[in-house]
Amino acid sequence: MNTKSRILDAALTLFAEKGYHSVSVAEIADAVGIKAPSLYKHYKSKRDIFDAILLEMQTRYEIQASSLNMNGSNATVDAGIFSSVSEESLIQMGIGLFTYFLHDDYVCRFRKMLTIEQFHDTELAALYTKQYNDDPLSYQSQIFSMLGACGLFRPANTDVMALHFYAPLYLLLTLCDREPEQEPEALQLLEQHIRQFNLIYKKENAQ
Protein backbone atom coordinates (compact mmCIF):
# COMPACT_ATOMS: atom_id res chain seq x y z
CA MET A 1 0.00 0.00 0.00
CA ASN A 2 1.35 3.45 -0.91
CA THR A 3 1.99 6.22 1.57
CA LYS A 4 -1.02 8.31 0.60
CA SER A 5 -3.49 5.58 1.50
CA ARG A 6 -1.48 4.50 4.52
CA ILE A 7 -1.94 8.02 5.85
CA LEU A 8 -5.67 7.74 5.31
CA ASP A 9 -5.72 4.41 7.07
CA ALA A 10 -3.74 5.58 10.09
CA ALA A 11 -5.76 8.78 10.36
CA LEU A 12 -9.03 6.87 10.27
CA THR A 13 -7.88 4.59 13.06
CA LEU A 14 -6.88 7.52 15.25
CA PHE A 15 -9.93 9.67 14.46
CA ALA A 16 -12.19 6.71 15.26
CA GLU A 17 -10.65 6.38 18.69
CA LYS A 18 -10.14 9.97 19.80
CA GLY A 19 -11.92 12.25 17.37
CA TYR A 20 -10.54 14.71 14.85
CA HIS A 21 -9.41 17.45 17.21
CA SER A 22 -7.70 15.17 19.72
CA VAL A 23 -5.37 13.73 17.10
CA SER A 24 -2.28 15.65 16.00
CA VAL A 25 -0.72 15.42 12.57
CA ALA A 26 2.49 14.30 14.28
CA GLU A 27 0.59 11.34 15.71
CA ILE A 28 -0.73 10.38 12.29
CA ALA A 29 2.73 10.71 10.79
CA ASP A 30 4.17 8.59 13.58
CA ALA A 31 1.68 5.83 12.90
CA VAL A 32 2.68 5.88 9.23
CA GLY A 33 6.39 5.96 10.07
CA ILE A 34 7.23 9.38 8.64
CA LYS A 35 7.66 12.89 10.05
CA ALA A 36 4.79 15.35 10.27
CA PRO A 37 5.91 17.78 7.53
CA SER A 38 6.12 14.91 5.05
CA LEU A 39 2.35 14.51 5.29
CA TYR A 40 2.02 17.78 3.43
CA LYS A 41 3.56 16.18 0.34
CA HIS A 42 0.36 14.14 0.12
CA TYR A 43 -2.39 16.27 1.65
CA LYS A 44 -2.51 20.03 1.84
CA SER A 45 -3.89 20.18 5.39
CA LYS A 46 -5.14 18.09 8.28
CA ARG A 47 -8.70 18.90 7.28
CA ASP A 48 -7.88 17.64 3.80
CA ILE A 49 -7.07 14.21 5.24
CA PHE A 50 -10.41 14.15 7.01
CA ASP A 51 -12.24 15.14 3.84
CA ALA A 52 -10.42 12.47 1.87
CA ILE A 53 -11.56 9.84 4.38
CA LEU A 54 -15.09 11.13 4.05
CA LEU A 55 -14.99 10.96 0.27
CA GLU A 56 -13.37 7.53 0.16
CA MET A 57 -15.84 6.03 2.62
CA GLN A 58 -18.82 7.62 0.94
CA THR A 59 -17.99 6.18 -2.47
CA ARG A 60 -17.19 2.81 -0.87
CA TYR A 61 -20.59 2.90 0.83
CA GLU A 62 -22.44 3.83 -2.33
CA ILE A 63 -20.91 0.96 -4.27
CA GLN A 64 -21.84 -1.43 -1.49
CA ALA A 65 -25.33 0.02 -1.09
CA SER A 66 -26.22 0.05 -4.77
CA SER A 67 -25.07 -3.54 -5.13
CA LEU A 68 -27.56 -4.40 -2.38
CA ASN A 69 -30.18 -1.94 -3.65
CA MET A 70 -30.18 -0.28 -0.27
CA ASN A 71 -30.20 3.17 -1.77
CA GLY A 72 -33.44 5.01 -1.21
CA SER A 73 -35.80 5.14 -4.16
CA ASN A 74 -35.37 2.45 -6.79
CA ALA A 75 -36.08 -0.73 -4.98
CA THR A 76 -35.64 -3.87 -6.99
CA VAL A 77 -34.72 -6.40 -4.34
CA ASP A 78 -34.98 -9.80 -5.89
CA ALA A 79 -38.05 -11.32 -4.33
CA GLY A 80 -36.93 -14.70 -5.62
CA ILE A 81 -34.30 -14.91 -2.95
CA PHE A 82 -36.96 -14.76 -0.31
CA SER A 83 -39.61 -16.86 -2.01
CA SER A 84 -38.60 -19.71 0.23
CA VAL A 85 -37.86 -17.64 3.31
CA SER A 86 -37.19 -19.68 6.38
CA GLU A 87 -36.39 -18.73 9.93
CA GLU A 88 -32.80 -19.73 9.31
CA SER A 89 -32.48 -17.53 6.22
CA LEU A 90 -33.86 -14.56 8.15
CA ILE A 91 -31.34 -15.21 10.91
CA GLN A 92 -28.60 -15.48 8.34
CA MET A 93 -29.63 -12.14 6.83
CA GLY A 94 -29.66 -10.43 10.22
CA ILE A 95 -26.42 -11.90 11.44
CA GLY A 96 -24.80 -11.31 8.06
CA LEU A 97 -25.76 -7.65 8.06
CA PHE A 98 -24.65 -7.36 11.67
CA THR A 99 -21.26 -9.01 11.34
CA TYR A 100 -20.53 -7.13 8.12
CA PHE A 101 -21.24 -3.83 9.85
CA LEU A 102 -19.28 -4.91 12.91
CA HIS A 103 -16.25 -6.63 11.47
CA ASP A 104 -15.44 -4.82 8.23
CA ASP A 105 -12.52 -2.82 9.48
CA TYR A 106 -13.13 0.27 7.40
CA VAL A 107 -16.86 0.36 7.96
CA CYS A 108 -16.36 -0.08 11.68
CA ARG A 109 -13.76 2.62 12.15
CA PHE A 110 -15.69 5.01 9.96
CA ARG A 111 -18.85 4.49 11.96
CA LYS A 112 -17.01 5.24 15.17
CA MET A 113 -15.55 8.39 13.66
CA LEU A 114 -18.98 9.55 12.50
CA THR A 115 -20.38 8.79 15.93
CA ILE A 116 -17.83 11.07 17.51
CA GLU A 117 -18.13 13.86 14.95
CA GLN A 118 -21.88 13.78 14.28
CA PHE A 119 -22.72 16.87 16.35
CA HIS A 120 -20.01 19.05 14.83
CA ASP A 121 -21.55 19.49 11.46
CA THR A 122 -25.02 19.05 9.98
CA GLU A 123 -23.49 17.35 6.94
CA LEU A 124 -21.94 14.65 9.10
CA ALA A 125 -25.19 14.29 11.00
CA ALA A 126 -27.06 13.78 7.73
CA LEU A 127 -24.52 11.23 6.58
CA TYR A 128 -24.83 9.26 9.81
CA THR A 129 -28.62 9.30 9.64
CA LYS A 130 -28.59 8.14 6.04
CA GLN A 131 -26.14 5.29 6.50
CA TYR A 132 -27.26 3.93 9.86
CA ASN A 133 -30.94 4.82 10.04
CA ASP A 134 -32.73 5.79 6.84
CA ASP A 135 -31.11 3.45 4.33
CA PRO A 136 -31.23 0.28 6.43
CA LEU A 137 -34.79 1.02 7.53
CA SER A 138 -36.13 1.67 4.04
CA TYR A 139 -34.27 -1.40 2.78
CA GLN A 140 -35.82 -3.61 5.43
CA SER A 141 -39.19 -2.01 4.88
CA GLN A 142 -39.07 -2.95 1.20
CA ILE A 143 -38.14 -6.50 2.00
CA PHE A 144 -40.99 -6.88 4.46
CA SER A 145 -43.52 -5.37 2.09
CA MET A 146 -42.48 -8.00 -0.47
CA LEU A 147 -42.68 -10.78 2.07
CA GLY A 148 -46.09 -9.45 3.00
CA ALA A 149 -47.20 -9.42 -0.63
CA CYS A 150 -46.02 -13.03 -1.01
CA GLY A 151 -48.34 -13.92 1.85
CA LEU A 152 -45.51 -15.17 4.02
CA PHE A 153 -45.85 -12.54 6.70
CA ARG A 154 -48.89 -11.09 8.32
CA PRO A 155 -49.98 -7.77 6.91
CA ALA A 156 -48.62 -4.95 9.08
CA ASN A 157 -47.11 -1.51 8.82
CA THR A 158 -43.83 -2.35 7.14
CA ASP A 159 -42.08 0.78 8.43
CA VAL A 160 -42.76 -0.35 11.95
CA MET A 161 -41.75 -3.90 11.11
CA ALA A 162 -38.46 -2.59 9.76
CA LEU A 163 -37.97 -0.64 12.96
CA HIS A 164 -38.72 -3.75 15.02
CA PHE A 165 -36.23 -5.76 13.02
CA TYR A 166 -33.46 -3.22 12.66
CA ALA A 167 -33.49 -1.21 15.91
CA PRO A 168 -32.26 -4.11 18.08
CA LEU A 169 -29.56 -4.75 15.52
CA TYR A 170 -28.56 -1.11 15.73
CA LEU A 171 -28.53 -1.05 19.50
CA LEU A 172 -26.39 -4.18 19.70
CA LEU A 173 -24.06 -2.83 17.03
CA THR A 174 -23.36 0.42 18.88
CA LEU A 175 -22.97 -1.62 22.05
CA CYS A 176 -20.27 -3.78 20.48
CA ASP A 177 -18.50 -0.71 19.11
CA ARG A 178 -18.25 0.47 22.70
CA GLU A 179 -17.64 -2.87 24.42
CA PRO A 180 -16.16 -5.35 21.96
CA GLU A 181 -15.88 -8.04 24.62
CA GLN A 182 -19.68 -8.20 24.82
CA GLU A 183 -19.95 -9.47 21.27
CA PRO A 184 -20.80 -13.09 22.16
CA GLU A 185 -23.76 -12.09 24.34
CA ALA A 186 -24.84 -9.61 21.69
CA LEU A 187 -24.81 -12.25 18.97
CA GLN A 188 -26.81 -14.60 21.13
CA LEU A 189 -29.37 -11.92 21.92
CA LEU A 190 -29.50 -11.00 18.24
CA GLU A 191 -30.36 -14.56 17.28
CA GLN A 192 -33.06 -14.77 19.93
CA HIS A 193 -34.42 -11.46 18.71
CA ILE A 194 -34.72 -12.64 15.13
CA ARG A 195 -36.26 -15.95 16.18
CA GLN A 196 -38.89 -14.19 18.22
CA PHE A 197 -39.45 -11.63 15.46
CA ASN A 198 -40.04 -14.45 13.00
CA LEU A 199 -42.39 -16.23 15.37
CA ILE A 200 -44.41 -13.09 15.84
CA TYR A 201 -44.76 -11.85 12.29
CA LYS A 202 -44.80 -15.02 10.26
CA LYS A 203 -48.14 -16.40 9.21
CA GLU A 204 -48.88 -19.64 11.03
CA ASN A 205 -49.88 -21.41 7.83
CA ALA A 206 -46.84 -20.24 5.84
CA GLN A 207 -44.63 -23.28 5.20
Place this chain on the structure above:
Amino acid sequence: MNTKSRILDAALTLFAEKGYHSVSVAEIADAVGIKAPSLYKHYKSKRDIFDAILLEMQTRYEIQASSLNMNGSNATVDAGIFSSVSEESLIQMGIGLFTYFLHDDYVCRFRKMLTIEQFHDTELAALYTKQYNDDPLSYQSQIFSMLGACGLFRPANTDVMALHFYAPLYLLLTLCDREPEQEPEALQLLEQHIRQFNLIYKKENAQ
Protein backbone atom coordinates in the same frame (compact mmCIF):
# COMPACT_ATOMS: atom_id res chain seq x y z
CA MET B 1 -27.22 30.67 39.69
CA ASN B 2 -23.67 31.14 40.97
CA THR B 3 -20.58 31.26 38.79
CA LYS B 4 -19.37 27.81 39.69
CA SER B 5 -22.48 26.11 38.38
CA ARG B 6 -22.75 28.49 35.43
CA ILE B 7 -19.31 27.27 34.37
CA LEU B 8 -20.51 23.69 34.59
CA ASP B 9 -23.56 24.52 32.55
CA ALA B 10 -21.66 26.35 29.82
CA ALA B 11 -19.00 23.66 29.64
CA LEU B 12 -21.60 20.92 29.33
CA THR B 13 -23.26 22.75 26.45
CA LEU B 14 -19.99 23.15 24.61
CA PHE B 15 -18.69 19.64 25.33
CA ALA B 16 -21.98 18.20 24.10
CA GLU B 17 -21.61 19.99 20.79
CA LYS B 18 -17.91 19.68 20.03
CA GLY B 19 -16.36 17.28 22.50
CA TYR B 20 -13.91 17.89 25.31
CA HIS B 21 -10.76 18.48 23.29
CA SER B 22 -12.33 20.82 20.73
CA VAL B 23 -13.44 23.26 23.40
CA SER B 24 -10.98 25.72 24.90
CA VAL B 25 -11.18 27.11 28.41
CA ALA B 26 -11.35 30.58 26.85
CA GLU B 27 -14.51 29.51 25.05
CA ILE B 28 -16.09 28.26 28.25
CA ALA B 29 -15.12 31.45 30.06
CA ASP B 30 -16.57 33.51 27.22
CA ALA B 31 -19.89 31.71 27.47
CA VAL B 32 -19.99 32.45 31.20
CA GLY B 33 -18.97 36.09 30.67
CA ILE B 34 -15.60 36.02 32.43
CA LYS B 35 -11.96 35.68 31.38
CA ALA B 36 -10.21 32.35 31.14
CA PRO B 37 -7.90 32.69 34.16
CA SER B 38 -10.88 33.43 36.38
CA LEU B 39 -12.11 29.90 35.83
CA TYR B 40 -9.21 28.69 37.93
CA LYS B 41 -10.72 30.36 40.98
CA HIS B 42 -13.47 27.74 40.76
CA TYR B 43 -11.87 24.66 39.21
CA LYS B 44 -8.24 23.67 39.36
CA SER B 45 -8.04 22.50 35.74
CA LYS B 46 -10.05 21.96 32.57
CA ARG B 47 -10.19 18.26 33.34
CA ASP B 48 -11.57 19.13 36.77
CA ILE B 49 -14.55 20.80 35.10
CA PHE B 50 -15.19 17.67 33.07
CA ASP B 51 -14.98 15.47 36.14
CA ALA B 52 -17.36 17.74 38.02
CA ILE B 53 -19.90 17.40 35.21
CA LEU B 54 -19.49 13.64 35.34
CA LEU B 55 -20.00 13.55 39.10
CA GLU B 56 -22.98 15.89 39.07
CA MET B 57 -24.73 14.01 36.28
CA GLN B 58 -24.04 10.63 37.82
CA THR B 59 -25.60 11.53 41.16
CA ARG B 60 -28.51 13.16 39.36
CA TYR B 61 -29.01 9.94 37.39
CA GLU B 62 -28.84 7.73 40.44
CA ILE B 63 -31.48 9.74 42.26
CA GLN B 64 -33.74 9.57 39.23
CA ALA B 65 -33.07 5.86 38.64
CA SER B 66 -33.60 4.74 42.23
CA SER B 67 -36.87 6.67 42.38
CA LEU B 68 -37.96 4.63 39.34
CA ASN B 69 -36.32 1.42 40.59
CA MET B 70 -34.37 1.28 37.37
CA ASN B 71 -31.18 0.35 39.14
CA GLY B 72 -30.03 -3.16 38.42
CA SER B 73 -30.69 -5.71 41.12
CA ASN B 74 -33.48 -4.86 43.53
CA ALA B 75 -36.56 -4.72 41.43
CA THR B 76 -39.69 -3.73 43.23
CA VAL B 77 -41.67 -2.07 40.50
CA ASP B 78 -45.19 -1.71 41.73
CA ALA B 79 -47.17 -4.24 39.76
CA GLY B 80 -50.32 -2.52 40.89
CA ILE B 81 -49.75 0.31 38.49
CA PHE B 82 -49.93 -2.10 35.61
CA SER B 83 -52.71 -4.30 36.90
CA SER B 84 -55.03 -2.48 34.54
CA VAL B 85 -52.54 -2.01 31.72
CA SER B 86 -54.07 -0.62 28.59
CA GLU B 87 -52.62 0.21 25.21
CA GLU B 88 -52.84 3.87 26.10
CA SER B 89 -50.94 3.44 29.36
CA LEU B 90 -48.20 1.56 27.54
CA ILE B 91 -47.98 4.37 24.99
CA GLN B 92 -47.88 6.89 27.79
CA MET B 93 -45.03 5.01 29.44
CA GLY B 94 -43.04 4.87 26.20
CA ILE B 95 -43.63 8.45 25.19
CA GLY B 96 -43.04 9.61 28.74
CA LEU B 97 -39.70 7.84 28.93
CA PHE B 98 -38.82 9.13 25.48
CA THR B 99 -39.68 12.77 25.99
CA TYR B 100 -38.01 12.80 29.39
CA PHE B 101 -34.80 11.49 27.86
CA LEU B 102 -35.12 13.88 24.93
CA HIS B 103 -36.26 17.11 26.53
CA ASP B 104 -34.59 17.27 29.91
CA ASP B 105 -31.88 19.72 29.06
CA TYR B 106 -29.22 18.29 31.32
CA VAL B 107 -29.91 14.68 30.45
CA CYS B 108 -29.87 15.51 26.77
CA ARG B 109 -26.60 17.43 26.72
CA PHE B 110 -24.94 14.86 28.94
CA ARG B 111 -25.98 12.04 26.62
CA LYS B 112 -24.51 13.87 23.66
CA MET B 113 -21.28 14.44 25.53
CA LEU B 114 -21.05 10.78 26.48
CA THR B 115 -21.77 9.82 22.89
CA ILE B 116 -18.82 11.87 21.74
CA GLU B 117 -16.44 10.76 24.47
CA GLN B 118 -17.41 7.09 24.77
CA PHE B 119 -14.38 5.73 22.87
CA HIS B 120 -11.82 7.76 24.81
CA ASP B 121 -12.09 5.93 28.04
CA THR B 122 -13.43 2.57 29.16
CA GLU B 123 -15.04 4.21 32.20
CA LEU B 124 -17.10 6.49 29.99
CA ALA B 125 -17.99 3.57 27.76
CA ALA B 126 -19.21 1.61 30.78
CA LEU B 127 -21.24 4.59 31.97
CA TYR B 128 -22.91 4.97 28.58
CA THR B 129 -23.72 1.27 28.41
CA LYS B 130 -25.19 1.31 31.90
CA GLN B 131 -27.36 4.37 31.45
CA TYR B 132 -28.61 3.84 27.90
CA ASN B 133 -28.56 0.09 27.46
CA ASP B 134 -28.32 -2.10 30.53
CA ASP B 135 -30.48 -0.17 32.99
CA PRO B 136 -33.38 0.57 30.65
CA LEU B 137 -33.34 -2.97 29.29
CA SER B 138 -33.35 -4.67 32.68
CA TYR B 139 -36.03 -2.26 33.86
CA GLN B 140 -38.27 -3.05 30.90
CA SER B 141 -37.52 -6.73 31.27
CA GLN B 142 -38.75 -6.69 34.86
CA ILE B 143 -41.92 -4.91 33.87
CA PHE B 144 -42.67 -7.42 31.14
CA SER B 145 -41.98 -10.37 33.36
CA MET B 146 -44.56 -8.97 35.79
CA LEU B 147 -47.05 -8.35 33.04
CA GLY B 148 -46.43 -11.90 31.89
CA ALA B 149 -46.99 -13.26 35.40
CA CYS B 150 -50.27 -11.33 35.61
CA GLY B 151 -51.36 -13.15 32.48
CA LEU B 152 -51.77 -9.95 30.51
CA PHE B 153 -49.02 -10.66 28.00
CA ARG B 154 -48.12 -13.82 26.21
CA PRO B 155 -45.28 -15.75 27.78
CA ALA B 156 -42.04 -14.92 25.98
CA ASN B 157 -38.39 -14.27 26.65
CA THR B 158 -38.65 -11.00 28.55
CA ASP B 159 -35.11 -9.91 27.68
CA VAL B 160 -36.00 -10.06 24.02
CA MET B 161 -39.31 -8.32 24.69
CA ALA B 162 -37.44 -5.54 26.45
CA LEU B 163 -35.13 -5.26 23.46
CA HIS B 164 -38.11 -5.11 21.11
CA PHE B 165 -39.70 -2.39 23.16
CA TYR B 166 -36.67 -0.31 24.00
CA ALA B 167 -34.41 -0.56 20.92
CA PRO B 168 -36.73 1.47 18.66
CA LEU B 169 -37.00 4.03 21.41
CA TYR B 170 -33.23 4.18 21.57
CA LEU B 171 -32.80 4.49 17.83
CA LEU B 172 -35.34 7.30 17.60
CA LEU B 173 -33.78 9.06 20.57
CA THR B 174 -30.30 9.12 19.06
CA LEU B 175 -31.88 10.21 15.77
CA CYS B 176 -33.53 13.21 17.44
CA ASP B 177 -30.28 14.11 19.19
CA ARG B 178 -28.74 14.35 15.75
CA GLU B 179 -31.66 15.85 13.85
CA PRO B 180 -33.99 17.65 16.25
CA GLU B 181 -36.30 18.75 13.43
CA GLN B 182 -37.26 15.11 12.85
CA GLU B 183 -38.91 14.89 16.26
CA PRO B 184 -42.53 14.95 15.01
CA GLU B 185 -41.99 12.01 12.65
CA ALA B 186 -40.06 10.20 15.35
CA LEU B 187 -42.89 10.64 17.85
CA GLN B 188 -45.42 9.39 15.34
CA LEU B 189 -43.30 6.35 14.53
CA LEU B 190 -42.80 5.74 18.23
CA GLU B 191 -46.53 5.66 18.82
CA GLN B 192 -47.07 3.27 15.92
CA HIS B 193 -44.29 1.10 17.26
CA ILE B 194 -45.85 0.81 20.69
CA ARG B 195 -49.30 0.16 19.25
CA GLN B 196 -47.97 -2.66 17.12
CA PHE B 197 -45.88 -3.98 19.99
CA ASN B 198 -48.97 -4.09 22.17
CA LEU B 199 -51.02 -5.79 19.47
CA ILE B 200 -48.34 -8.43 19.04
CA TYR B 201 -47.58 -9.32 22.62
CA LYS B 202 -50.85 -8.82 24.38
CA LYS B 203 -53.03 -11.82 25.01
CA GLU B 204 -56.15 -11.64 22.87
CA ASN B 205 -58.43 -12.48 25.78
CA ALA B 206 -56.82 -9.95 28.14
CA GLN B 207 -59.31 -7.15 28.77
Place this chain on the structure above:
DNA sequence: CTTGACAGCTAACCGTTATTAGCTTATACT
Protein backbone atom coordinates in the same frame (compact mmCIF):
# COMPACT_ATOMS: atom_id res chain seq x y z
C1' DC C 1 -11.40 50.88 60.59
C1' DT C 2 -8.90 47.02 59.54
C1' DT C 3 -8.35 42.65 57.83
C1' DG C 4 -8.82 38.78 55.11
C1' DA C 5 -11.14 36.01 51.89
C1' DC C 6 -13.16 35.98 47.43
C1' DA C 7 -13.56 36.68 42.56
C1' DG C 8 -12.41 39.11 38.97
C1' DC C 9 -8.67 41.13 35.90
C1' DT C 10 -4.01 41.61 32.82
C1' DA C 11 0.36 39.94 31.62
C1' DA C 12 3.23 36.35 31.00
C1' DC C 13 4.82 31.48 30.35
C1' DC C 14 5.65 27.45 28.21
C1' DG C 15 4.37 23.50 25.68
C1' DT C 16 1.94 22.01 21.56
C1' DT C 17 0.04 22.53 17.06
C1' DA C 18 -0.49 23.04 12.18
C1' DT C 19 2.06 24.62 8.63
C1' DT C 20 6.07 26.52 5.63
C1' DA C 21 10.85 26.91 3.81
C1' DG C 22 14.44 24.91 2.15
C1' DC C 23 17.65 21.06 1.76
C1' DT C 24 18.70 16.11 0.22
C1' DT C 25 18.16 11.85 -2.06
C1' DA C 26 16.38 8.57 -5.22
C1' DT C 27 13.92 7.38 -9.14
C1' DA C 28 12.23 8.05 -13.85
C1' DC C 29 12.46 10.25 -18.30
C1' DT C 30 14.93 12.30 -22.27
Place this chain on the structure above:
DNA sequence: AGTATAAGCTAATAACGGTTAGCTGTCAAG
Protein backbone atom coordinates in the same frame (compact mmCIF):
# COMPACT_ATOMS: atom_id res chain seq x y z
C1' DA D 1 24.66 11.58 -18.59
C1' DG D 2 21.65 15.01 -17.13
C1' DT D 3 17.57 16.70 -15.35
C1' DA D 4 13.17 17.04 -13.25
C1' DT D 5 9.92 15.28 -10.02
C1' DA D 6 8.58 12.99 -5.95
C1' DA D 7 9.08 12.19 -1.21
C1' DG D 8 11.52 12.31 2.61
C1' DC D 9 14.09 15.16 6.19
C1' DT D 10 15.38 19.26 9.73
C1' DA D 11 14.62 23.76 11.27
C1' DA D 12 11.75 27.43 11.93
C1' DT D 13 7.34 30.08 12.54
C1' DA D 14 3.22 31.81 14.23
C1' DA D 15 -0.74 30.90 16.63
C1' DC D 16 -3.11 28.80 20.25
C1' DG D 17 -3.54 25.83 24.33
C1' DG D 18 -3.83 25.45 29.46
C1' DT D 19 -2.02 27.43 33.39
C1' DT D 20 0.37 30.61 36.88
C1' DA D 21 1.64 35.07 39.09
C1' DG D 22 0.33 38.89 40.85
C1' DC D 23 -2.66 42.95 41.08
C1' DT D 24 -7.34 45.26 42.22
C1' DG D 25 -11.76 45.91 44.12
C1' DT D 26 -15.69 44.27 47.14
C1' DC D 27 -17.69 42.96 51.10
C1' DA D 28 -18.47 40.77 55.48
C1' DA D 29 -16.46 39.80 60.25
C1' DG D 30 -13.99 41.33 64.15
